[in-house]
Amino acid sequence: MTKKRSRFLFALFTIILVVLLVATFVNFTYPFSINGRYYTYSSFVSNIKLGEDISDSYRFVYRAELPDSNTASSNYDELKQSTMNSLADIVSSEGYRDVTVSQYSQGEEDYIVVTVGNILTIDDENSIKNLIGNPATISFSMSENIEDSFAGAQDVANVGSGSQYDSSTGETYNYISIEFKDANKIAEATEGGGTLYIFLGDSLAFGNGITIESAITNGYIAINLGSSENADGSTYNPTLEDAKTYANQIRVGLLPLSLTQVDGASITASYGVGSDLLLYIAIIIFVIATFVYLIVKYKEMGLVACFNLLFFITLSMFLLQSIPYVHINFAGIIGIVLAYIVTVESLISILERAKAHYLNDNKLYIAFRLAQKESLARTFMINLLFVVAGFICLFMPSMGIQSFGWAIFVLPFVGVLCSLAIMRLFIKMYLAFNNTDAKKLNFHKGGKNA
Amino acid sequence: MHRDFTKSNKEYFKKNKIAIIVLSVFLIVGILIGSIFGFKENFEFAGYSEFTVKVGSEADNNAIIKNITQIVNDYGGDFDTASIYDVGDNTRIVIRYSNQLNEDKQNEITTAIITKLNIEESAVSEHVNVSPIVSTKDYVYTACAILILIVLVSIFAYFRYNGASALSIIISSIIGTLSFLSIGAILRLTIGASYFAMIVALNVLIMYSNIAIFEEIKSTNWLSNSDYASAINHGVKNSKFKLCALNIAVLIMGLLFVLFAPSALKYVSLNIMFIAVVALAVALYVVPFVWSVFITHCKKPKLSVKVSGEKDSSVDNNQLDK
Structure with missing residues (x-):
């Protein structure tokens, strides 16, 4: 050289x-500004996500109880452990890292603590609050009456969300997928066709039901989130994020124990x-x-x-x-x-x-x-x-x-x-x-x- | 070719008598203490107790910290933290104890907080006993991880060097891990999730040392014209500078963490220093020990070793040995 x-x-x-x-x-x-707004550059070092032991984290405390407080369960500890594992999965699946789920008892009440490290913005806090804080118990009925439901949260194996492109119409649909534990149960209920009504909590969800032409035999349904009209006459098109939020609400609703948020606070690093x-x-x-x-x-x-x-x-x-x-x-x-x-x-x-x-x-x-x-x-x-x-x-x-x-x-x-x-x-x-x-x-x- | 294995064993024992006795006694004591008293686990394993105190935002944070520190010292264990943060109009103080407290102890501490901080009883808003975050699953997983690592590296060493090297990696990793655990058990160091990461780090350093020594032997073609004992002596001797530099660097880093890190981290940081010491001791004493005592009994394999570098200017063995 x-x-x-x-x-x-x-x-x-x-x-x-x-x-x-x-x-x-x-x-x-x-x-310089872009469209009148000044942007800030974040260095590589400040973009590295830090764990909760050396940076701040956010702690959510939930009171955990059986869905029906009059029902005693012999395998309560198993249900609690299953709830804790599912909570960790749900929060981690949203992209949050350093998630720890622990529990404690005070008097006769049980509490579950979800600690999420590296929460960067107030939006993250709200997002997790909404994620866990609004569980929706799902139930399925072939009539408009929730009392006639033939399946509930306990029958659902898995809930997912996604997007699908329809080449015939050229449109993209966002959907929620629900997989049943027992395919026969939904097959029997939908045998004669009709309208399948899905309830989240006590409210009818996803429009006026889904028209079923023949029995669902594979134990799997996908619900397209079509556009709807708002009160002001504008059209509302659900996004993939909306589908994800619905799916997560349903997943939280599937938890064996019902959770009520009693505290949420930011806490400093474990090491001070x-x-x-x-x-x-x-x-x-x-x-x-x-x-x-x-x-x-x-x-x-x-x-x-x-x-x-x-x-x-x-x-x-x-x-x-x-x-x-x-x-x-x-x-x-x-x-x-x-x-x-x-x-x-x-x-x-x-x-x-x-x-x-x-x-x-x-x-x-x-x-x-x-x-x-x-x-x-x-x-x-x-x-x-x-x-x-x-x-x-x-x-x-x-x-x-x-x-x-x-x-x-x-x-x-x-x-x-x-x-x-x-x-x-x-x-x-x-x-x-x-x-x-x-x-x-x-x-x-x-x-x-x- | 006949080689006098007994002689090389005796020579090794004679030269390193004190080191071998110290290491053996240390390992026996460590294993005994570890088996009888177990390890001292931090809040991740033992669970913890937490008090939350609400005080006005106009409160003097320095005075609070001083008083809280006093309470933590009076009633706490080894891994206790007190954090202060502001939420809306209130300052909240979280005091964390490294073990789950019984009701009497809780009341005692609550009274101490109320008296020291001169606050209403209702300000001590929350006391929780939180279960362990990390389960015994972590013990099992870490053991499996280290095992897989040892097996993979040993297989690699078997094919790249010889069976003796694979055996050396297995034995030195086991002795190194036991030594590190013994230090934790004897000094009653607090063990958390980071401790497992350090066991993995220690094993990586030990394997690193082994590979550095074997590469030295391989690159100088030493084993093809000498026995195991002199080959390992040559390998260790010529890798000594690099191994010392590496482990001293880790030791200095540990020392800096001990000096600068917050009090709760000082205990964890001590472990960084110990992994450096153990890894260096294993490289300088255990690896030659394994070779001289165990491996000299193995049949010498035929090695297909090539001297790397250009022949006319490759480093002469004797030159390197100086």
């Missing part, structure tokens, strides 16, 4: 790095106020310490390695905020730090091998070429180990381990990219300026070997 080209590439990468650093760490308002800030300070000190070490030990090549590590940091933050399932709690921070340390170690390994080869009477560029070649398999191997370990952790029930898993699953890819590909390019660029003076790299002849 020529000096001119190397100078150009260094300038280019410096500009890219500055842009990435700003995008990673700085929040700002755009200096500002715990995330203190952890960031510790990490910043650590990163600076590694930079100082690299620069002192390898001088100019240490600087190149630091340049490379800054790319690792910014690309890692970009990836962690891009993947929707990733949320970081304390264990996740440990994973990030571990991945960073392994990348530093890979760089040190390359430099130490290069030093050994140089001291073994090789020229600088040959020493680096050999060092990189020898480090290739080892770096791949070590990072593969992290990826496999991370992948296994993703299936753990604990949010903490999942968070750790995401960090060590995702970041090794960046680690390999930086310690092999980008570092290789940077070394080439550096050697265009200096491929003879080993003192600038602290590779003294007669110095201590690796």
Whole structure:
């Protein structure tokens, strides 16, 4: 590589790095408006979702009781556990992470506590309140009278929602699907055809019933949410979100126990106020310490390695905020730090091998070429180990381990990219300026070997 | 070829007598304490008790924190937190105890809160005993995860290096995990979900150390012209700098977390330091121990090892050993 080209590439990468650093760490308002409105840019770091142990969370407390308080149930504990599991599923299916569901008893009353970490806006709070707070008990009848219902929540196996494109009309329909536990029951009830009326609570839902022409034998119905007319004469077209809300209301209505919200409050991190800030300070000190070490030990090549590590940091933050399932709690921070340390170690390994080869009477560029070649398999191997370990952790029930898993699953890819590909390019660029003076790299002849 | 295995065993024991005795005693004590007294679990496993106190928004937060801290210290366990936040016109204080309290204890603490904060009894609006968030399922899942990881990496090591390496990974992971658990049991450290993540991290570090050592042996073609004992000595000797650098970095990170993290996290952060110490000890002592004591008895396999790098400039074994 020529000096001119190397100078150009260094300038280019410096500009890219500055842009990435700003995008990673700085929040700002755009200096121009769009349609009179000023938008704010959120940095990668602030977009990373944090777990409830190091950030605020929201807690909802529900009083749990049997739907009919006069009915005693011998398997009450099982029903409670089933309700808790379903609640966790419902809230998680809405895209919220770090959901924990626990329970406690006070006097004769039972309470279920749903804690959702990383709630960002007031809309999120309201969305969860609406999600769990408005359960709708579903019942099915072949007459307009709810008393004649032939099936209820206990007969429903699953509820879903979706969109379907009808090529004959060119329109898209949003629908709710209901799957019955016992296909025979709905088949018998709809045998003669007629109109199927669905009630949510005591109210008739989905217009004036669904016309059934022949018996439903597969135990599955899909209800198209067609347009309807509002009181002011305007047309209301239900969206996919509406279908989802209906489906969730029905799912909450299927819970074995009925829930009444008694409290909802934001709570601070388990580790106390500002715990995330203190952890960031510790990490910043650590990163600076590694930079100082690299620069002192390898001088100019240490600087190149630091340049490379800054790319690792910014690309890692970009990836962690891009993947929707990733949320970081304390264990996740440990994973990030571990991945960073392994990348530093890979760089040190390359430099130490290069030093050994140089001291073994090789020229600088040959020493680096050999060092990189020898480090290739080892770096791949070590990072593969992290990826496999991370992948296994993703299936753990604990949010903490999942968070750790995401960090060590995702970041090794960046680690390999930086310690092999980008570092290789940077070394080439550096050697265009200096491929003879080993003192600038602290590779003294007669110095201590690796 | 005949090799004097007994001699290499004796030599190893002689050189590392103290380390082996200390590790053995430590492991026995740790396992005994762990089996008799169990682990000290934090609120995620043991459940917790929470008091909510409503005070006016004009209340002096510093004075409240001081008094609450006093109450937490007087009546609390090791993992207690007190959080203060504002809701509308009220400031709410949540005091969390790391165990579920009985009624007498609840009344005692409620009285202490009322007296210290000089508030009405009705302000202590809520007391809840919350069941464990994390179940024993997590223990089982973590054990399975580590097991799967060990099996996968061992299979990989078997094919890339040899059977001895696979055995080394299995034994060193088991000894490392037991050592880490022993530290937790002996020092009565509080165990939460993060602790499991650290067990996984420890195993990853141990496997990392193993792979770093084996790669060193493989890349210098050492095993093809020497025995297991000298091969592992060579591997450990030449990987020592990297392994120390890695684990010291983890140790420093743990120390920084201990220094800077909030009090509740200090206990958790201590574990980061311990995984670094255990991983380094395993790499420097347990891996050679496993090789010298167990693996020297194995039949030496035929290795198809190629020296990587360009022949004319590859590093000489003796040079690397200096």
